[in-house]
Amino acid sequence: MQGITGQELSSKKAEYLKYIHMQDDVVKTTEIAVHFSVAPSTVTKALTEIAKAGYIEHTPYHGVKLTPHGVEYARFLIRRHRLVALILSRHGLEPEEACREARKLEQCFSKDLTDRMCTSLGHPMMSVCGEIEHDRRCCGSPGERP
Amino acid sequence: MQGITGQELSSKKAEYLKYIHMQDDVVKTTEIAVHFSVAPSTVTKALTEIAKAGYIEHTPYHGVKLTPHGVEYARFLIRRHRLVALILSRHGLEPEEACREARKLEQCFSKDLTDRMCTSLGHPMMSVCGEIEHDRRCCGSPGERP
DNA sequence: GAAATATTTAGATATCTACCAAACTTTGGG
DNA sequence: CCCAAAGTTTGGTAGATATCTAAATATTTC
Structure with missing residues (x-):
């Protein structure tokens, strides 16, 4: 947890991350898309970036899960x-x-x-x-x- | 003064405006450019936009001055x-x-x-x-x- | 008035954010 | 085992911000 600045993710992505965290289970793309009223592809793109940053594990077609870091x-x-x-x-x-x-x-x-x-x-x-x-x-x- | 949201100007432009306000006189492009360590043309572009928004009066080659609104x-x-x-x-x-x-x-x-x-x-x-x-x-x- | 200085214009680059449509892939229920 | 639904990828749009270089233009100074 060293070196967190608080600006690692854009605010939208941070909202996605918080949302994922607050669900119990694995979260599906569509669920997020519906919740935030955006197209699924918008969510996929964001998730890909959040995953690249190491906060979530994105198993394509199966949804996302937070990593310990996430x-x-x-x-x-x-x-x-x-x-x-x-x-x-x-x-x-x-x-x-x-x-x-x-x-x-x-x-x-x-x-x-x-x-x-x-x-x-x-x-x-x-x-x-x-x-x-x-x-x-x-x-x-x-x-x-x- | 009705309808100010506080987001009318980007933060850089707001910094320029505050700087201009804190000077006594008419302010020159170069002065701003030096103060903020950017190229003069960067300042000119910003000033043009701030002027378009009605906060300053920009007399080309002669500097800027706040309007009452500004x-x-x-x-x-x-x-x-x-x-x-x-x-x-x-x-x-x-x-x-x-x-x-x-x-x-x-x-x-x-x-x-x-x-x-x-x-x-x-x-x-x-x-x-x-x-x-x-x-x-x-x-x-x-x-x-x- | 010409040289030096200041400013503006024009044209680009770069980055970030957020978004969508359409084509394609996978999954899972029947 | 196939097909519809769900999910993904690709490629594109769009806008905002901020920046710079180089060339053109204006002003000031000597």
Whole structure:
């Protein structure tokens, strides 16, 4: 997990990755295409690129599955989203709005910035759009140091 | 000032506009080119587009000057930048860092979001990189209502 | 007024993003 | 085992951004 910048994937691709992570099973191209209202070929192209970057395993005709690296990255993306949404909600936005606006902003937050905000917020457990999962190694969370 | 979204200009162009606003006089192409380390022709092209959008008056060979609309917009850009930097600094970033990171994020903050954060912060007068100027009509600042 | 300087124009390159249609391949149910 | 449905590949469109070089043009300065 060294060297994450938070900008490895375009925001659309990051949305795809988060979506894949949030499904239980192997995810099929069509499912993603329907969910995001785009053509299947658009999804295939994006998946190919995400796979090339090492976040998913794409078995043609059979769907995609996150790699361990992908799971780690997706967790970061979701945590980042929820932290940004939390901050927005603390500045007067309603949960819905905070979540929606966060989706526009989060792309620009680096891993480092995300971790520092997380620390400054005291590693909160809840945001306005879900739980925030912390990981020993993902940020300076409690318990990080031996 | 109705209908500002905050995304009217690309971030580079917004940087040019802010720079122009912060100079006293008419600003010359070369000056901008040197400041941002790009070729003069790059600047000319950008200025032409900014002028087309109505923010500056470009007298070829003689430099640029903000229009009233441009002044208003540049003020918004600077206020937005400083508010974002302020929030970051309140989350543990040093002034320098806050200002630098803000430059990466600010582009995504809409006028509306900016105004609401401004309100929630109590219309602060100072940020980490300069004063925050409020305007009766730019946000729900004190004194807005008769 | 000519030389030096500044600026603009024109023409290109490059990258990224996102998207679709059509042709082709695989799978899986019957 | 075949065919329709699902999925993929290929090739193309489109727009935005940002950049540069080289040539043309304008301005300034001596």
